[in-house]
Each structure stands twice: as structure tokens, then as C-alpha cells.
Amino acid sequence: MVTTRLDLDRIRAAREVIDPIFLDTPLYQPDALGRELGCAVSVKLETANPVRSFKGRGTELVASELAAQGRTAAVCASAGNLGQALAWSGRRRGIDVTVVASRGAPAAKLERIRALGAELELVDGDFEMARARAVDIADERGVRRVEDSLDIETCEGAATIGLELASDASSVDTVLIALGGGAMATGVGYVLKTLSPGVEVICVQPHGAPAMTRSWHERRVVTTDSYDTIADGVAGRYPIPEVLDDLLQVADDAVLVHEASIVTGMRLLLERAGLVVEPSAALGVAAILEDRDRFAGRHVATIVCGSNVDLDAYHRWVGA
Structure with missing residues (x-):
């Protein structure tokens, strides 16, 4: 088993x-x-x-859960695809999404995150720097931080x-x-x-x-x-x-x-x-x-x- x-x-x-x-x-x-x-x-x-990636399966679970709890905001760090997916799922459920990404992330992914209505914050450095900033934002605003792979919804989606x-x-x-x-x-x-x-x-x-x-x-x-x-x-x-x-x-x-x-x-x-x-x-x-x-x-x-x-x-x- x-x-x-x-x-x-x-x-x-x-x-x-x-x-x-x-x-x-x-x-x-x-x-x-x-x-x-x-x-x-x-x-x-x-x-x-x-959103042209598999990530939407997981963010659908996350956003549905947040909406059921009456929560209205979330933040994630993303190399691009998770941010797009969370923005898409959040927008459909009235959840304000903030995405933290590296300035070096592909421009096409960043543009699509913005186009989906998410707040996009760029950081110097790599994805791990974005992850650290997302932790800070979650603490400062008291909102849910979506951690890809750690959050079981992303895996089960x-x-x-x-x-x-x-x-x-x-x-x-x-x-x-x-x-x-x-x-x-x-x-x-x-x-x-x-x-x-x-x-x-x-x-x-x-x-x-x-x-x-x-x-x-x-x-x-x-x-x-x-x-x-x-x-x-x-x-x-x-x-x-x-x-x-x-x-x-x-x-x-x-x-x-x-x-x-x-x-x-x-x-x-x-x-x-x-x-x-x-x-x-x-x-x-x-x-x-x-x-x-x-x-x-x-x-x-x-x-x-x-x-x-x-x-x-x-x-x-x-x-x-």
C-alpha cells in the first residue's frame, strides 16, 4: 500500500x-x-x-476552498504558470490574487498574469527569492499563501x-x-x-x-x-x-x-x-x-x- x-x-x-x-x-x-x-x-x-498548463487543476481546488471559507485574497510565488492559474481560478470566485515572481521570469507568463487581473510583484533574484517575499506578504496582509507542492490541493488537483x-x-x-x-x-x-x-x-x-x-x-x-x-x-x-x-x-x-x-x-x-x-x-x-x-x-x-x-x-x- x-x-x-x-x-x-x-x-x-x-x-x-x-x-x-x-x-x-x-x-x-x-x-x-x-x-x-x-x-x-x-x-x-x-x-x-x-491557462495552457496543468496548474489549473490544483488552483481550482485552492480557490474553491478559499471561497467556501469566505476568504477574499491569496498570494503565491510562481515561475509563471501557477500564478496564471491561481489568477484565473481566483477571478472567477472573487478572490484577489497577488503573484510574486522573479524579474527574470518569461515575459509572456508575466504578461498573462497581469492580463488575468492579478497583482504582480517582481523581485530581484530567482524563484526562491519570490517564495520568501510571498511569505512576507502573507504575514503582512494576513492572507492565504498558496505554496505549490506543499499545499496538498496542488498535488491532488x-x-x-x-x-x-x-x-x-x-x-x-x-x-x-x-x-x-x-x-x-x-x-x-x-x-x-x-x-x-x-x-x-x-x-x-x-x-x-x-x-x-x-x-x-x-x-x-x-x-x-x-x-x-x-x-x-x-x-x-x-x-x-x-x-x-x-x-x-x-x-x-x-x-x-x-x-x-x-x-x-x-x-x-x-x-x-x-x-x-x-x-x-x-x-x-x-x-x-x-x-x-x-x-x-x-x-x-x-x-x-x-x-x-x-x-x-x-x-x-x-x-x-
């Missing part, structure tokens, strides 16, 4: 709370991509929603992806999951290990932001002084202990990939599947590229977790 902070009954109930616009995202096999990679590849398209995979992907051997703070990896991993224990769960992170992967392998929190990756959505330096504990229960492996493989993965998803994705969403394809023998002949599912990308940067990376 898998023992984590997550609960299968709550995850099933979450589907009744989350706006259906975020649920039942497409799962399909781009044959051309599979031929290129030497294995059957099913793509779970978590970008087919108003993401876990509804696992329910869909477990019901739709009976022939899948392996699921590749982008690993950042860990909400998606722990949520999806928990459901799969509970309902489809034979499916291998592999988490993927860039070499330039390896803290959670190193922590998983050493079975203790390992921090890093910095990170350097184009995959901003999974970049962090300080793993959350409670999330690591969950991840140790549900992940079969955690691997690191190089930046060049991420770029090639983005290009292949465009050329072979017709998908424009942000770097974090290409981590699964990058993992196959770096270890083709491991996945040869298997049926692999990869979660395309976000497509919020600056077009100028995208053109530089993929040459499109």
Missing part, C-alpha cells in the same frame, strides 16, 4: 470541484514522434485549457491527471513526468502506483536544476546554490521535505537530462506532433532521447505540462 499525504477519495472528489475545462485532456499517439524515438509515445496534452491516465492508458508501460517542486510527480505517481502499480513512474529534471532528483537518489533533502536551465517551470533550489517524502513512495526513478536534449525534444514535439511547448513540457521526450535503449519497443506516456513560452526565445531554441 502506498502511504503519502495524498488520498484517493479526495482526488476522485476533486473532479467534481475542478472546472471541467481542465479535465479529460487529450491523450493520443503521434505516430511520427514514436517512429523518431523508437517507442510508442502517448502524449497527455495538459495545455488544452485557458494534479493527481486527477493520474486518474485519467489510469483509465485511458491500460497499455502504457512507463509514464515520464516533469519534476520541479513535485506536485505533478507526486500526484500522478500516487494515483498510478495505487491503481496501476505495474506502470513505471519516472521523473525528469534538467541537469541545470537537479535539487529534487538528487534528493530522491540520496533520500534526503539536497539543496543547490543556484540553477541554470531554460526549463524555468521546474527550476528550484530547495526541495520541500514533505513532498520529497511523498515522491520517495511513488517514483520508480528520477533522471536528469541536458539542455540540448530539452531543445531537441521541443523541436520534435513541433515537427512530429504539431505542438508548441515550453521547455519543461519537453523533459519526457528529452529523457527518451538520452536513453533510447531503455525505452525501445515500450509504450511510454509523457505529460505535456505547459505551453507558455516567449516566442522570441522559442524561435531561438528550435529555429522555427
Whole structure:
């Protein structure tokens, strides 16, 4: 039995709370991509929603809870996607949302946060500096701070992806999951290990932001002084202990990939599947590229977790 902070009954109930616009995202096999990679590849398209990432599943739970409690404000630190999702979910429920982000976050993500009506505060430094500022704002204003991956709603919202995979992907051997703070990896991993224990769960992170992967392998929190990756959505330096504990229960492996493989993965998803994705969403394809023998002949599912990308940067990376 898998023992984590997550609960299968709550995850099933979450589907009744989350706006259906975020649920039942497409799962399909781009044959051309599979031929290129030497294995059957099913793509779970978590970008087919108003915020173009999986984060809306979790923020729907958070915002619904806040509204039920009569609370009218929340703050979060975000690399971009969580902020957009919380702004979208909060706006629909009359919740004032403040998002703290690094000045170095992708401009497209920051613009969309503003467009969704959130107050945006920018800080110098990286995501961890934004996280520290969000703590201060929550204390100063007495409002709820939404902590991605630590707050169980963010994990159990993401876990509804696992329910869909477990019901739709009976022939899948392996699921590749982008690993950042860990909400998606722990949520999806928990459901799969509970309902489809034979499916291998592999988490993927860039070499330039390896803290959670190193922590998983050493079975203790390992921090890093910095990170350097184009995959901003999974970049962090300080793993959350409670999330690591969950991840140790549900992940079969955690691997690191190089930046060049991420770029090639983005290009292949465009050329072979017709998908424009942000770097974090290409981590699964990058993992196959770096270890083709491991996945040869298997049926692999990869979660395309976000497509919020600056077009100028995208053109530089993929040459499109």
C-alpha cells in the first residue's frame, strides 16, 4: 500500500470541484514522434485549457476552498504558470490574487498574469527569492499563501491527471513526468502506483536544476546554490521535505537530462506532433532521447505540462 499525504477519495472528489475545462485532456499517439524515438509515445496534452498548463487543476481546488471559507485574497510565488492559474481560478470566485515572481521570469507568463487581473510583484533574484517575499506578504496582509507542492490541493488537483491516465492508458508501460517542486510527480505517481502499480513512474529534471532528483537518489533533502536551465517551470533550489517524502513512495526513478536534449525534444514535439511547448513540457521526450535503449519497443506516456513560452526565445531554441 502506498502511504503519502495524498488520498484517493479526495482526488476522485476533486473532479467534481475542478472546472471541467481542465479535465479529460487529450491523450493520443503521434505516430511520427514514436517512429523518431523508437517507442510508442502517448502524449497527455495538459495545455488544452485557458491557462495552457496543468496548474489549473490544483488552483481550482485552492480557490474553491478559499471561497467556501469566505476568504477574499491569496498570494503565491510562481515561475509563471501557477500564478496564471491561481489568477484565473481566483477571478472567477472573487478572490484577489497577488503573484510574486522573479524579474527574470518569461515575459509572456508575466504578461498573462497581469492580463488575468492579478497583482504582480517582481523581485530581484530567482524563484526562491519570490517564495520568501510571498511569505512576507502573507504575514503582512494576513492572507492565504498558496505554496505549490506543499499545499496538498496542488498535488491532488494534479493527481486527477493520474486518474485519467489510469483509465485511458491500460497499455502504457512507463509514464515520464516533469519534476520541479513535485506536485505533478507526486500526484500522478500516487494515483498510478495505487491503481496501476505495474506502470513505471519516472521523473525528469534538467541537469541545470537537479535539487529534487538528487534528493530522491540520496533520500534526503539536497539543496543547490543556484540553477541554470531554460526549463524555468521546474527550476528550484530547495526541495520541500514533505513532498520529497511523498515522491520517495511513488517514483520508480528520477533522471536528469541536458539542455540540448530539452531543445531537441521541443523541436520534435513541433515537427512530429504539431505542438508548441515550453521547455519543461519537453523533459519526457528529452529523457527518451538520452536513453533510447531503455525505452525501445515500450509504450511510454509523457505529460505535456505547459505551453507558455516567449516566442522570441522559442524561435531561438528550435529555429522555427
